[in-house]
Amino acid sequence: MSPELQAEIKALEKMSDDDIDTSDIPEALDWSDAVRGKFVRPVKRQITLRLDADLIDYFEKEGKGYQTRINAALREWVTSQQKRKKTEPALS
Template structure:
């Protein structure tokens, strides 16, 4: 089974490399309908970053600010940190 998976992965890599080498206008997308309405899209449906439990020391006033909005404060802290990371990556990249 493992050898079969490796063959499949190698085949997919070759197919992806061939697609990557093609110009966008040369790729046949006739069997894939173009999506123009994204209103029903669900964010994060297929990708969920792995969460890791940590102990973190925060300034009491910062923690209070996040907690005052009610439950979900850890998620809001994570979102704020993610925005910071993404903004920092844009500056560097």
């Protein structure tokens, strides 16, 4: 970011919501098509991971982007596990 933009953002952060002029911004009344996290990208961390050759072959055969597809598959599995744990009855 440019120094001017950084200064403008800092000035806005110090202002109260009532002091910010939003009259040129239309109020959003319908959020039915909103997508949560559309512009948020999770922090990525580079690691070394050993996977079975047949798994790598499976994802690579679809072409470029195989690492992204592996990440998506892992994300889907983790999400399903988190949902399962939330609905599992607690053991006493």
